[in-house]
Amino acid sequence: IKHLVEVAIHVTLYVRQIYPADLSELPIMPGNTLLRHPASNEYISGAVKVVSGGLGDVDKVVVVIKDRSQVALDRFIFSVQNMVEIESYN
Numbered sequence: 001i002k003h004l005v006e007v008a009i010h011v012t013l014y015v016r017q018i019y020p021a022d023l024s025e026l027p028i029m030p031g032n033t034l035l036r037h038p039a040s041n042e043y044i045s046g047a048v049k050v051v052s053g054g055l056g057d058v059d060k061v062v063v064v065i066k067d068r069s070q071v072a073l074d075r076f077i078f079s080v081q082n083m084v085e086i087e088s089y090n
Contacts, residue, residue, distance in 0.1 A: 002052040005061055005078055009044055012063055012076050 013019060023037050051061055059081040065074040 001080060002048055005052070005080065006045060006048045008076075008078050009048070009063055013065075016065060016074065018065065 019037070019040070023040075051058060059079065061078045061080060063076045063078070064072050065076075066072050
């Protein structure tokens, strides 16, 4: 579930063109990061880890995109309350 939320955040930032095109690419397989900027990847990964510490108690994850004046431009809500983690087939 953690990985799915992280990928969803990356895809959201990609689609909204938050980062310059030369810094981002759409991941083609699980485990790939979307950004070519390590600090941004670490920030997103760290935020997801903090939230996922209690993901069993979390119903949704909200990503808010703000402008430089801190005005909310978009809100994306990822509902995770009914998600279950399944074992890998590997």
